[in-house]
Amino acid sequence: MSLVAEAFVSQIAAAEPWPENATLYQQLKGEQILLSDNAASLAVQAFLQMCNLPIKVVCRANAEYMSPSGKVPFIHVGNQVVSELGPIVQFVKAKGHSLSDGLDEVQKAEMKAYMELVNNMLLTAELYLQWCDEATVGEITHARYGSPYPWPLNHILAYQKQWEVKRKMKAIGWGNKTLDQVLEDVDQCCQALSQRLGTQPYFFNKQSDGDPDRNKTGRQILTPERPAPPRVSQAISLQMPHTPWSAACGTDEVLAIRK
Amino acid sequence: MGTVHARSLEPLPANGPDFGALGEEAEFVEVEPEAKQEILENKDVVVQHVHFDGLGRTKDDIIICEIGDVFKAKNLIEVMRKSHEAREKLLRLGIFRQVDVLIDTCQGDDALPNGLDVTFEVTELRRLTGSYNTMVGNNEGSMVLGLKLPNLLGRAEKVTFQFSYGTKETSYGLSFFKPQPGNFERNFSVNLYKVTGQFPWSSLRETDRGVSAEYSFPIWKTSHTVKWEGVWRELGCLSRTASFAVRKESGHSLKSSLSHAMVIDSRNSSILPRRGALLKVNQELAGYTGGDVSFIKEDFELQLNKQLVFDSVFSTSLWGGVLVPIGDKPSSIADRFYLGGPTSVRGFSMHSVGPQSEGDYLGGEAYWAGGLHLYTPLPFRPGQGGFGELFRTHFFLNAGNLCNLNYGEGPKAHIRKLAECIRWSYGAGIVLRLGNIARLELNYCVPMGVQKGDRDEFQMWFLLEGRSVLCT
8 A cells, every 4th residue: 555545544544443334345255265365355354353353244246346456355344445454454553453562673574574475475376376277277266266257257257367367477477487386485485484483372472463364374275165276285284294383273174184 | 315414402493404504415405495394294204224334342233222213213303303312322321422323315226215224323432441530538548540341242231440549448349230232221230349438427437348239120110120239347436435335336247138229200300300209219128148137128218399480499308217127136337327417407417316325326227307498599690591590599497307216116106206306407508500410508507406415516518419518
């Protein structure tokens, strides 16, 4: 968000308390939502839960297009609409709730760095696997993304989105990566996170803003109720049977994947 | 006998052609004036041959259908009239730039004494014509390229292509048109298009990509069109401050609909008609041929014009429409009706009447609008007979209503709902007629019956055929 927009949002946000009817919008849970969007949505839900703010989840097929930035999830609070975890954290902070107040500057910087790592590495890997791996695209992504729409719109929209994501991958240099390279990067990222977590329950001794994101992404990849891309779950389970991070996410889930 | 050239619409002089005007051909005339009249009206003639000069790619069968009637003429006046009609039909095909008619006596071995030859000298249109324009307006500049291929395969088929490349949006349209040979009013066309529209009154941006196929045919005095249309619609918010009700409508939808339109038009002109009536009825059924939008939509337009004393014209008009969604999905903002503005109820901002949310107008599922107009010549008739004839004084009374219907309530409740809280306005102004395509209006208008949420304007309007420019 630009500085001006940030200042504007905080001004407006600070004026009113958190209402009872705040709503979070995401795509249809059962048939439509994809891995990366589900992870983002769970992260926001976890964050708001950690802040003890009530939120109602509404599933709509056109949530992605309703969002002002084009990304899910977004929240509708009062007459404000804010999308994506970063701006939502800022918005909630402007209303006076924050999980990172107890951290000093060094820790905050470290937290920001780890969040960037998760975003750049894990999120991009999720997008790569969903849209650039032909097996996953054919079996899961196309069918799910276009499911609320009639023929031929379902195919047109899925191809359009795939083309957009592939263009983005090329722009950030991931266009020529193979699947194995991507999995290796994911592996390294998980190692770094495991090292940071060590044996603690939270990344920074108590709950901080970054925890929901990492927790939920981790849980997301491992949860069997969502059809996670098979190779990712294999990679994660191979690497982290005993790392503390997997303990934080719940070993039961890991064991469930490792058949 | 001299040669007769029939080039234009001028009516024949009542007592035969003026041979003095034919110049050098006059010396070939040997008959007396009384006999000339006899030739024209009493003498039977037979059209033996019809020649065509200048045909290139045009096929014969389409020409033969248009000039068939010429052979049935019995005397010279009829020959001239039928040739003139044939010339009009040929020009209507849209494949000739110019058509000239020559009527001459028949020469040659098989010539009858009263035989005539009619020759049509035609110039075909070029195979490809193009146009290039730049347009600036609405904070956007665009380059518009147009291509036309008339008479593509020789039977008056026409392909047109228009492409507009702008700083904000691109749009294009490709259309193929084919008339039935011999029956130009029966025609078939296929269109492919992408158009984008911005509607600031609803904070809505709409992009439509569609394909349509339509077939037109006349029945007695009415003209009918049956059309199938498939449109992929993409709706979005025009700004961050759009209301949530409009934001909820963002996204993609596919409409596949069958529609039928009937038009009866007996007016003498479509801009400032002096007499005649217009009736347009249109119905559309969406959802049964695919897509995810389902509704049935009816709308009509009626206009009556009557000439009064002192060169004044009294005109009444009435529009109405209803949209009934089928199934449990609510209607989409892209299908609903809008009211307000200089083309429906003057005095209210463009499409700014009726249900709204946070300043964005959402349209309604039923509406009606009507108007009473009186057009008179300018007071004291300045410029009479010349430029002043293009101006008229205009007194009007407009009324209308727009609302959403709850279809569980029944028709009586609907009629009551449409009859309460009527918006209306009255005023006067000056109208300028621009050729046969547009009118420019400058009006002073007083809006009345303004309901909470409507946006009215107590101002002067310039209206240019649906595009209005606000003044002051």
